Amino acid sequence: MKTLKFDVAVIGAGSAGMSAYRAAKARGKSVVLIEGGPYGTTCARVGCMPSKLLIAAAEAAHAISAAPGFGVHAGAVRIDGKAVMQRVKSERDRFVGFVVQGVEAIDAAERLRGYARFTSADSLLVGDDTQVNAERIVIATGSTPQIPQELRGLGKRLITSDDVFDWDDLPESVAVIGAGVIGLELGLALQRLGVRVALFARSGRLAQL
Numbered sequence: 001m002k003t004l005k006f007d008v009a010v011i012g013a014g015s016a017g018m019s020a021y022r023a024a025k026a027r028g029k030s031v032v033l034i035e036g037g038p039y040g041t042t043c044a045r046v047g048c049m050p051s052k053l054l055i056a057a058a059e060a061a062h063a064i065s066a067a068p069g070f071g072v073h074a075g076a077v078r079i080d081g082k083a084v085m086q087r088v089k090s091e092r093d094r095f096v097g098f099v100v101q102g103v104e105a106i107d108a109a110e111r112l113r114g115y116a117r118f119t120s121a122d123s124l125l126v127g128d129d130t131q132v133n134a135e136r137i138v139i140a141t142g143s144t145p146q147i148p149q150e151l152r153g154l155g156k157r158l159i160t161s162d163d164v165f166d167w168d169d170l171p172e173s174v175a176v177i178g179a180g181v182i183g184l185e186l187g188l189a190l191q192r193l194g195v196r197v198a199l200f201a202r203s204g205r206l207a208q209l
Helices: 015-026 048-070 081-104 149-157 161-166 181-192
Strands: 002-011 031-035 111-113 116-120 123-126 130-139 173-177 196-200
Touching (some): 048 081, 048 161, 081 161, 116 130, 161 181
Parallel strands (some): 002 031, 031 111, 173 196
Antiparallel strands (some): 116 123
């Protein structure tokens, strides 16, 4: 068993974890950044960056369809779903590459690969063979989509918002369950790109309004 000691241990190399790492380093602390999954933040992989790429395509399509109201006539709109998703994925991968480069620029002695679990209030076991002792431990593990048991019978037809950005083409129709900001954002973008969208929510509120 290898034992390491730091002032601060940060679990998770996403946006919050990287911010915590930099803040601790700026104050002269010894820090270790622990990550069990792939490098690259939620924002870059499945969040704000790829979603804004999808929205940009949707806004381009919407602008063409709305143009006649301004006296501008561009002809029939044709949406190439494969081309839309190819651009989303290629640009997403480029953004992720920048993030990964930033993480890998950190001194290897301050990075640990593996999943961490607490063994006491100030110690972690990373993987099966590394113990990390730290005065302060920051938990920045992000979140994981939870699928209700009642929906699991849908099999491959059921996806989470994380899966959208791995599509090779746009589907003909989508049911969006949840009228929060993510559901509305993706639902509106897909509708403007010609996908038939139905939105379901537990109440009549949109985006908690």
